[in-house]
Amino acid sequence: MRIVFILLTFFCICACTSKQSYPLATTVANSNSVFETSGEAGLVHTVFFWYADDADPARLAEFENDLRELGKVPSISSYYYGPPAATAERGPVDHSYDMAINVFFKDIAAHDAYQVDPIHVGFVEKCKDLWEKVVVYDNQISK
Numbered sequence: 001m002r003i004v005f006i007l008l009t010f011f012c013i014c015a016c017t018s019k020q021s022y023p024l025a026t027t028v029a030n031s032n033s034v035f036e037t038s039g040e041a042g043l044v045h046t047v048f049f050w051y052a053d054d055a056d057p058a059r060l061a062e063f064e065n066d067l068r069e070l071g072k073v074p075s076i077s078s079y080y081y082g083p084p085a086a087t088a089e090r091g092p093v094d095h096s097y098d099m100a101i102n103v104f105f106k107d108i109a110a111h112d113a114y115q116v117d118p119i120h121v122g123f124v125e126k127c128k129d130l131w132e133k134v135v136v137y138d139n140q141i142s143k
Contacts, residue, residue, distance in 0.1 A: 041107070041140045041141060041142050042077070042104060042105060042106055042107065042140070042141045042142075043104070043105045043106075043107065043108055043110070043111050043138060043139070043140055043141065044102060044103070044104055044105075044137075044138070044139050044141055045101075045102075045103040045104075045105065045111060045114070045136065045137075045138050046100065046101070046102050046103075046136070046137045046138075046139075047100060047101045047103075047134060047135070047136050047137075048097040048099075048100045048134065048135045048136075049097060049098055049099045049100065049130075049131045049133075049134055050096065050097050050098055050131055050132055050133040050134075051098045051099075051130060051131055051132065052129070052130060052131055052132040053132065055129070055130045055131070056130075059129075059130060060130060063099070063127065063130060064081075066123055066126060066127050067081045067099070067101065068081075069119060069123065070101070070119060070120065070123045071103075072119055073113075073114050073117045073119045073120055074113075074117070075105060075110040075111070075113040075114045075117065076103055076104070076105065076110075076114060077104045077105055077106050077110070078103075078104035079101070079102070079103050079104070080101070080102045081099065081100065081101040081102070082099070082100065083098065083099055083100075084096075084097060084098075084100070097135075098131075104141075111138070
Protein backbone atom coordinates (compact mmCIF):
# COMPACT_ATOMS: atom_id res chain seq x y z
CA MET A 1 0.00 0.00 0.00
CA ARG A 2 2.85 2.39 0.82
CA ILE A 3 4.40 1.91 -2.62
CA VAL A 4 1.04 2.48 -4.33
CA PHE A 5 0.58 5.73 -2.37
CA ILE A 6 4.09 6.90 -3.23
CA LEU A 7 3.56 6.14 -6.91
CA LEU A 8 0.18 7.91 -6.94
CA THR A 9 1.70 10.91 -5.20
CA PHE A 10 4.59 10.98 -7.68
CA PHE A 11 2.28 10.84 -10.70
CA CYS A 12 -0.05 13.51 -9.27
CA ILE A 13 2.86 15.83 -8.64
CA CYS A 14 4.26 15.25 -12.12
CA ALA A 15 0.87 15.82 -13.73
CA CYS A 16 0.38 19.09 -11.87
CA THR A 17 3.63 20.70 -12.94
CA SER A 18 4.04 22.47 -16.24
CA LYS A 19 7.75 23.26 -16.53
CA GLN A 20 9.34 20.67 -14.25
CA SER A 21 9.23 17.01 -15.05
CA TYR A 22 9.88 15.88 -11.46
CA PRO A 23 9.65 18.32 -8.59
CA LEU A 24 11.59 17.08 -5.60
CA ALA A 25 10.54 19.70 -3.09
CA THR A 26 7.99 22.40 -2.64
CA THR A 27 8.68 25.84 -1.25
CA VAL A 28 6.06 27.05 1.19
CA ALA A 29 5.08 30.33 2.87
CA ASN A 30 7.84 32.41 4.50
CA SER A 31 10.41 30.99 2.10
CA ASN A 32 13.03 32.92 0.20
CA SER A 33 14.78 31.57 -2.86
CA VAL A 34 18.14 31.89 -1.11
CA PHE A 35 18.64 31.24 2.58
CA GLU A 36 20.56 34.05 4.22
CA THR A 37 21.56 34.43 7.83
CA SER A 38 22.46 37.69 9.49
CA GLY A 39 26.14 36.76 9.67
CA GLU A 40 25.62 34.30 12.49
CA ALA A 41 25.22 30.57 12.16
CA GLY A 42 21.78 29.36 11.14
CA LEU A 43 20.08 26.06 11.81
CA VAL A 44 18.52 23.44 9.56
CA HIS A 45 15.80 21.22 11.04
CA THR A 46 15.31 18.14 8.84
CA VAL A 47 12.51 15.71 9.63
CA PHE A 48 11.92 12.33 7.96
CA PHE A 49 8.50 10.64 8.17
CA TRP A 50 7.71 6.97 7.64
CA TYR A 51 3.96 6.46 7.22
CA ALA A 52 2.14 3.94 9.39
CA ASP A 53 0.95 0.88 7.48
CA ASP A 54 -2.56 1.42 8.84
CA ALA A 55 -2.67 5.17 8.10
CA ASP A 56 -5.96 6.27 6.56
CA PRO A 57 -5.34 6.83 2.81
CA ALA A 58 -7.74 9.80 2.78
CA ARG A 59 -5.77 11.46 5.59
CA LEU A 60 -2.49 10.75 3.81
CA ALA A 61 -3.90 12.54 0.78
CA GLU A 62 -4.53 15.59 3.00
CA PHE A 63 -1.07 15.44 4.58
CA GLU A 64 0.44 17.71 1.92
CA ASN A 65 -2.01 20.45 2.94
CA ASP A 66 -0.95 19.94 6.56
CA LEU A 67 2.70 20.27 5.51
CA ARG A 68 1.90 23.46 3.62
CA GLU A 69 0.26 24.94 6.72
CA LEU A 70 3.25 23.98 8.87
CA GLY A 71 5.43 26.17 6.65
CA LYS A 72 3.50 29.25 7.82
CA VAL A 73 5.15 29.35 11.26
CA PRO A 74 6.54 32.92 11.47
CA SER A 75 9.98 31.99 12.82
CA ILE A 76 10.80 29.93 9.69
CA SER A 77 13.26 31.53 7.27
CA SER A 78 12.81 28.96 4.51
CA TYR A 79 10.83 25.72 4.23
CA TYR A 80 10.68 22.81 1.80
CA TYR A 81 9.00 19.42 1.79
CA GLY A 82 8.91 16.43 -0.52
CA PRO A 83 9.24 12.69 -0.98
CA PRO A 84 12.55 10.90 -1.50
CA ALA A 85 14.29 11.96 -4.70
CA ALA A 86 14.54 9.46 -7.53
CA THR A 87 18.31 9.28 -7.22
CA ALA A 88 20.23 6.09 -7.91
CA GLU A 89 20.35 3.44 -5.22
CA ARG A 90 23.75 3.52 -3.57
CA GLY A 91 25.13 2.48 -0.20
CA PRO A 92 24.74 5.57 1.99
CA VAL A 93 21.47 6.85 0.48
CA ASP A 94 18.30 6.09 2.43
CA HIS A 95 15.16 6.17 0.30
CA SER A 96 13.05 4.30 2.87
CA TYR A 97 11.16 7.31 4.26
CA ASP A 98 7.91 8.59 2.77
CA MET A 99 8.17 12.36 3.23
CA ALA A 100 10.67 14.87 4.56
CA ILE A 101 10.74 18.53 5.52
CA ASN A 102 13.72 20.90 5.57
CA VAL A 103 13.17 23.92 7.78
CA PHE A 104 15.72 26.74 7.89
CA PHE A 105 15.98 29.10 10.87
CA LYS A 106 18.19 32.14 11.37
CA ASP A 107 19.22 30.90 14.82
CA ILE A 108 18.39 28.50 17.65
CA ALA A 109 15.97 31.00 19.19
CA ALA A 110 13.88 30.90 15.97
CA HIS A 111 13.95 27.09 16.09
CA ASP A 112 12.84 27.11 19.73
CA ALA A 113 9.97 29.48 18.89
CA TYR A 114 8.89 27.06 16.11
CA GLN A 115 8.78 24.14 18.54
CA VAL A 116 6.12 25.83 20.71
CA ASP A 117 4.27 27.70 17.96
CA PRO A 118 0.56 26.72 17.88
CA ILE A 119 0.81 25.83 14.17
CA HIS A 120 3.62 23.32 14.86
CA VAL A 121 1.99 21.93 18.00
CA GLY A 122 -1.31 21.55 16.12
CA PHE A 123 0.42 19.85 13.18
CA VAL A 124 2.00 17.23 15.45
CA GLU A 125 -1.27 16.61 17.29
CA LYS A 126 -3.30 16.36 14.06
CA CYS A 127 -0.86 14.22 12.09
CA LYS A 128 0.93 11.99 14.60
CA ASP A 129 -1.36 9.05 13.80
CA LEU A 130 -0.12 9.07 10.17
CA TRP A 131 3.44 7.99 10.86
CA GLU A 132 5.07 5.04 12.54
CA LYS A 133 8.50 6.63 12.72
CA VAL A 134 9.94 10.14 12.70
CA VAL A 135 13.64 11.01 12.68
CA VAL A 136 14.88 14.57 13.24
CA TYR A 137 18.31 15.99 12.42
CA ASP A 138 19.16 19.51 13.56
CA ASN A 139 22.39 20.91 12.23
CA GLN A 140 24.05 24.26 12.53
CA ILE A 141 25.03 25.93 9.28
CA SER A 142 27.57 28.63 8.59
CA LYS A 143 28.09 31.05 5.75
